[in-house]
Amino acid sequence: MRITNLRTNHIVNPLGFALDRPRLSWTVVDAAGTSQKAAKVEVASDAGFEEVLFDSGKDKNIDSLAFVPDLVLRPYTRYFWRVTVWSNAGEKETSETAWFETARMDEPWQAEWITPDWEDNNLHPYLRKTLQVDNEIASARIYACGLGLYELYLNGERVSDEVLAPGFHAYNHWLQYQTYDVTGMLSAGENVLGAMLGNGWYKGRFGFSGSQEPVYGERMALICELHLTYQDGSKEVVSTDEGWKAAAGPVQDSSIYDGEWYDVNKEIPGWCETGLDDSEWSFCRKIDLGYERLEARRSLPVKVMETIEPASLIITPAGESVIDFGQNFVGWVKFNLNAPQGHEVMLQWGEVLQEDNFFNGNLRSAKAEYHIVSNGQPVTAEPHFTFYGGRYIKVSNWPGEINLDDFTGCVVYSDIYQIGEVKTANDLVNRLFLNALWGQKGNFVDVPTDCPQRDERMGWTGDAQVFSGTALFNMDVAAFFGKYLYDMYKEQQANEGIVPHVVPAVNLGRGGASAWGDAATVIPWNVYVHTGDKGILAQQYDSMKAWVDFIRRSDEETGGNRLWTREFTFGDWLALDTDNPDNPKGRTADDLVSSAYYYYSTLLTAKAAEVLNKEEEAKQYFQLAEEIKAAIQQEFITHRGRIAVDTQTAFVLFLFLDLVPDEFLDRFINDFNALMAKDNNHLKTGFVGTPWLCRTLSKIGNDDLAYRLLMHEDYPSWLYAVNMGATTIWERWNSIRPDGKIGNLEMNSLNHYAYGSIMEWVYRNAAGIQPSEKAPGFRKVMLAPKPHWRLGWIDVSVNTAMGKYRSAWKIAEGGKLEFHVEVPFDAKARLVLPDAVLQGVTVNGAPLSDADLKAKQKGTDVIVKLTAGKYDFVYQPTRIYQFVLSTNVIISDLLANEEAKAALMELLPEEVTSQMHRFMRMVQNSSLREVAQNPFVTIEESILDALDEKLKTIQP
DSSP: OOEEEEEEETTTBSSSSSSOOOEEEEEEESSSSSSSSEEEEEEETTTSSSSSSEOOOOOOTSSOBBBBOOOOOOOEEEEEEEEEHHHHHTTTEEEEEEEEEOTTTOOOOOOOOOEESSSOOOEEEEEEEEEEEOEEEEEEEEEEEEESSEEEETEEEESOOOOSSSOSTTTTEEEEEEEEEEEEGOOOOOEEEEEEEEHHHHSOOSTTOSSSSOSSSSSOOEEEEEEEETTTSSSSEOOTTTTTTEEEEEEEEEEETEEEEEEEEEOOTTTTTTOOTTTTTTEEEOOOSSSSTEEESSOOOOOEEEEOOOEEEEEEEOOOOEEEEEEEEEEEEEEEEEOOOTEEEEEESSSOOTTOOOOGGGTTTTTOEEEEEESSSSSOOOOSSEEEEEEEEEEOOOOOOOGGEEEEEEEESSSSOOOOOESSSOOOHHHHHHHHHHHHHHHHSSSEOSSSSOOOOBBBHHHHHHHHHHHHHHHHOHHHHHHHHHHHHHHHHHHTTOOSBBBSTTTOOOOTTTTTTTTTHHHHHHHHHHHOHHHHHHHHHHHHHHHHHHHHHHHTTTTSSSSOOOOOOSSSSSSSSSTTTOOOOOOHHHHHHHHHHHHHHHHHHHHHHTTTEEEEEEEHHHHHHHHHHHHHHHHHOOTTSBSSSSHHHHHHHHTTTSSSGGGHHHHHHHHHHHHHHHHHTTTOOOTTHHHHHHHHHHHTTHHHHHHHHHOOSSSSSSSHHHHHOSSSSOOSSSSSSTTTTTTTSSOOOOGGGGGGGGHHHIIISSSSSEEEESTTTEEEEOOOOOOOTOOEEEEEEOOOOOOOEEEEEOGGGOEEEEEEEEEEEEEEEEEEEETTOOOGGGGEEGGGGGGSEEEEEEEEEEHHHSSEEEEEEEEESOOSSOOOOOOOHHHHHHHTTHHHHHHHHSSSHHHHOOOOOHHHEEEEEEHHHHHHTTTTOOHHHHHHHHHHHHHHHHHH
């Protein structure tokens, strides 16, 4: 038995984070037992646990998902902790030691904000301070914040591998400082502490539509304290003050949107080392930015998390040299350059080629360039204060021939790690999973952005909300979302509870849009369900209430009808069912979208109140939710059960959110299926409907259509983009047309993760891994996989808060179903084996009926209760799961078989076969039996029956 994944507030050994109340978590692997019988948590002030500050004792009630020790935290203090676990098999194991370290907490700052004492706001400075160390150091910490972006150096070395610090947050409300452990970087005698400053989000060109004005501040600035603790117990603090020196550095300009301009000739060798004559440097001066906004960091550090190598060098028809990395990614290129002095090289970024030439017109006003001027010496170059997004790098004015070995792609995103993996028998679906994963990496650069490359790159709330479920399956993003939600509430507090369209709000108006603002309730609830940590709900509960109460005020001001009919809304953004091609909102009524989310957010807030034992508030919000539900039904359903808004998204909202009265449920399901058939069984949904479309179809028992939608390859579909060469998720269903031409240049990102939300259906439905709201954190799970011949097999794993779950199925030879499932230590699962007979199921090679497992027959399914372990189930299902030719199969699948196609031509009426090409183009994604329901097509039942008999004789 081993104890792993020790975390504090979902972070491994957090240094200088705002911890609030530390919440400790761990997982157990390789145990003979299946559950935790008891645990003991110890917290000490030293790694040897000689001074224990907290000892829970052996306790059977300790929660491995979020244990809160009873501690009074002190500033500047490292706390060491470990856990001992006893299993139900008699095992006992103690973990390795983990730690967390507090930052300044409420300690006053000694340092002053400083800025170079010159008038030019655009000069990018070097800053330096010489200090003397005369005693042996026990520990050294730096607490610092630089605006807009900063890099800290000590004796010529970077103090951290973090980039783009201090990150992107609501600077007008709070400024997060970072903590660095530099104990091993100081030497006896003279040392030099230095910094480089850049523009970033704070000062540079940033804002909606590529604003030219700084959003938050005009001047670069730094605040920094170096705390030295000596072996003799004495302490010293070195702070930023007017004694610091400044000189213009080699970064000539920097911009989040436009890139960076770097002149190697302007470097000052040894600028942050001893022995430099800095007598000609300018002094710094104080700048009054105050201290009240300074808070300990909440952002996970942004880092170069991985590297990729170029795939090829392309010489375009226009004569351009373009490096293809084979993957749309976010970060920058690191490269070796050896050029004559004064020689300037430029790199430009683009996502797609057009007519085989370089293209970046869809970046709008963002230049996305890197310029470097050589000093005649070999240099390894990479930017300091910007990032890019794309796949293709145009290299201009390169000296000599380009050697791809000189170039490396640095992939930059927050310090999060992949926890989910999807493998299937279909290579296109596998690529779709990777596209969603790469889209998440590229857009999770401190905040969840809509796109990472054009003149936008903002934390759009709607995109984050609809993708949050998939994001939590793909990667460990609980702490990442925690910071984003903290920013969100900061903005709400200054805006009457209204959630901005983007967080941080930048300069994009008041906000308050349905589905977008509902990120305030949906994301924290999703994080709670995935982690089992009430802490995120406690942190965000006031935010959740503030959002719902804002909607309720709007409702009251328009008559108190329990509908949300006021405020701007994006509707079902970029849906394909609009009658007006210039309207990006889709045809689903704004009032329905808004009111449905009014209900959903109210319900989630009620559930959060219930979890937090706020019983009276829970009761109030549950009551409000019921009133909204009744009002929606009255407004949008006729007295005979017909939906008033006949769109795919409208049906999805009603069915997924359980807004349909029981007496009308069958009609809604039938009408929804009929509408899908009318729409040629293709999606027409936008940002609101798409995330829940396939999940809704599975909920109403139409898994077959959900699989069809997943696996369509023609437009509009997920796999259309994959076939067009996409390596991330597109903003639009047709961002690139079939002829390879890119579409609307004003709003056409090729790295825009929202539609990657389909992967949540793959995790939850195709693989069947469904966490429970009643036992969150994957402590209890429903495993209800949905095998289907279209996929053949699937193998999905998720390293959850409890440990690794795995769900794999395969339609084997002879039509048997094979399932492999894994359940982690101390967790329980309820496995649903579809179309099974208990007596015919084997588990791990033996009859299930003889196994020491609780199993029962429930209708056509077998239900098995599982504890921790690995299990293989095999049985012959009671219905056929293999592909069988019939009139219930969609027509395009029949036409793919030549014998089946000949049978259709032989037996179908002449009025159909004479116009087969036009007919099939219109209905190829429907079955013949569905087509027969069309009043304009005459296919007798007897013909369909005869076709079925004929098709039975044909081998698929």
